[in-house]
């Protein structure tokens with residue numbers, strides 16, 4: 274889940290509680306005074322999470338331009354495809370419900386799992402694989418990679434991979450940085466280990482307890498061909514993802530009604546896994 278520092282939490286509460294903060298953040302971002310891309314600072318990503326300005330495919334150009342074929346905020350817009358992604362799992366509470374829904378609707382999704390949770394719930398990772406979903410590495414325990422020394426960044430990735438490899442049957446080749454935070458140095462380290470770095474173009478803000486109609490409205494507003502949709506399938510004890518579960522059938526039905534094919538991230542970006 275998007276764990277925040279004390280200061281960030283305080284700011285987030287104000288953001289959620291007070292439209293003023295939201296308005297200021299929106300103006301700052303619109304004015305281009307903050308890089309509206311993979312965040313280079315904690316504040317930037319936090320604002321984009323708490324304020325959630327509309328993101329359109331193609332808006333995130335910085336790191337994906339610097340690292341073409343390595344950093345993705347979305348896939349090609351040439352086909353009407355989108356990828357559902359679920360972060361921070363697995364758990365035994367929400368992950369099974371999400372897998373049930375995906376199975377019912379015959380949707381293959383991409384799960385960016387945390388190493389320590391995969392270790393705690395290995396059967397859930399096996400189930401993801403068995404049911405045709407793609408597994409990505411989301412680090413060992415969700416630390417902010419940008420603040421870590423290079424060897425710690427590698428350690429976070431390797432530790433998770435050591436748990437994932439025997440469960441998944443291959444070394445996952447997609448990495449999603451915790452909080453979506455990366456900078457050129459972390460991208461160089463992670464891509465040097467053979468990973469593609471996957472962000473997103475549609476943030477449902479489900480981790481914040483966003484109501485079902487608001488989740489649907491965010492999807493409607495922000496989805497474009499090639500989109501990568503961020504949701505969660507687990508979180509800390511205080512995180513309630515029941516709206517994620519409740520909204521999911523409607524999200525799937527809406528996307529299909531709009532003519533979107535729901536694919537995994539590798540299918541979307543044209544890689545093998």
Ligand SMILES: [Zn+2]
Pocket residue numbers: 274275360361411415451452
């Ligand atoms: Zn996460």
